[in-house]
Amino acid sequence: MIYYKTxxxxxxxxxxxxxxxxxxxxxxxxIKPGMTTLELDTLAxxxxxxxxxxxxxxxxxxxxxxxxxxxxxxxxxGIPGNRVIQDGDVxxxxxGAFMNGFHGDSAYSFLVxxxxxxxxxxxKVTKESLYLGIGKAVAGNRIGDISxxxxxxxxxxxxxxxxxxxxxxxxxxxxxxxxxxxNFGTRGRGVQMQEGLVxxxxxxxxxxxxxxxQEKDGWTIRTRDNKVSMHYExxxxxxxxxxxxxxxxxxxxxxxxxxxxxxxxxxxxEQ
Ligand code: MG
Ligand code: MG
Numbered sequence: 001m002i003y004y005k006t007x008x009x010x011x012x013x014x015x016x017x018x019x020x021x022x023x024x025x026x027x028x029x030x031i032k033p034g035m036t037t038l039e040l041d042t043l044a045x046x047x048x049x050x051x052x053x054x055x056x057x058x059x060x061x062x063x064x065x066x067x068x069x070x071x072x073x074x075x076x077x078g079i080p081g082n083r084v085i086q087d088g089d090v091x092x093x094x095x096g097a098f099m100n101g102f103h104g105d106s107a108y109s110f111l112v113x114x115x116x117x118x119x120x121x122x123x124k125v126t127k128e129s130l131y132l133g134i135g136k137a138v139a140g141n142r143i144g145d146i147s148x149x150x151x152x153x154x155x156x157x158x159x160x161x162x163x164x165x166x167x168x169x170x171x172x173x174x175x176x177x178x179x180x181x182x183n184f185g186t187r188g189r190g191v192q193m194q195e196g197l198v199x200x201x202x203x204x205x206x207x208x209x210x211x212x213x214q215e216k217d218g219w220t221i222r223t224r225d226n227k228v229s230m231h232y233e234x235x236x237x238x239x240x241x242x243x244x245x246x247x248x249x250x251x252x253x254x255x256x257x258x259x260x261x262x263x264x265x266x267x268x269x270e271q
Contacts, residue, residue, distance in 0.1 A: 004196035010219025017104030017247035028255035032057030043081035087113035107233035137243035161206030202233035
């Protein structure tokens with residue numbers, strides 16, 4: 001069943017979501033070639049706990065990390081560990097924080113150094129598709145309107161692979177609530193949205209085919225063709241006139257622009 005939130009509850013989800021943004025900004029400030037994904041995870045856990053919150057993912061169905069760190073062909077659910085980040089890597093970092101009884105959830109793909117131009121374009125398009133989806137998160141619209149906006153932009157117009165097996169979701173007292181928010185679908189179909197619905201919208205877009213497989217660790221999802229994938233996510237409250245984005249990329253993108261080892265989605269290095 002769908003739990004609609006009061007405006008007070010929406011504000012609590014905003015607090016948790018903004019803490020996720022702050023945590024991802026700390027990751028953005030620290031990330032550089034030579035670091036392990038576990039070092040990023042330790043940093044993120046410290047930020048979350050220092051703010052009196054708890055990492056949403058740690059222990060969720062047995063997941064061991066605070067972050068999901070997925071590199072290059074890895075799409076989502078990468079386990080932090082001793083993998084060393086290299087120049088040219090795409091590092092997708094997903095994070096959740098639980099505070100005052102509510103979760104926040106957000107993700108960002110970081111471009112480390114000499115990332116191929118095609119991957120930088122994919123990152124830009126994936127982020128644009130997230131905002132196209134958010135634009136449909138308005139009372140009276142249906143979930144399929146969000147799904148269609150993302151799919152039609154990434155897949156139909158640009159030929160990228162839109163992952164089917166993993167989807168966005170309602171969020172609140174539970175990390176994953178109803179309804180599912182797929183990144184593919186048909187306009188005018190699905191649950192009709194009302195004010196008070198809070199959802200995580202999270203396009204996962206592949207440079208190649210849409211097919212994914214699970215790695216032997218039982219968690220990590222990667223592309224079947226081993227081509228790069230991107231993941232951006234916001235927690236969003238459905239509004240009467242427009243969606244209210246509860247998480248924020250502002251601090252993250254400020255940190256990205258100051259980190260000499262990262263490039264932004266606006267910078268394409270021709271190789
Ligand atoms: Mg997430
Ligand atoms: Mg999510």
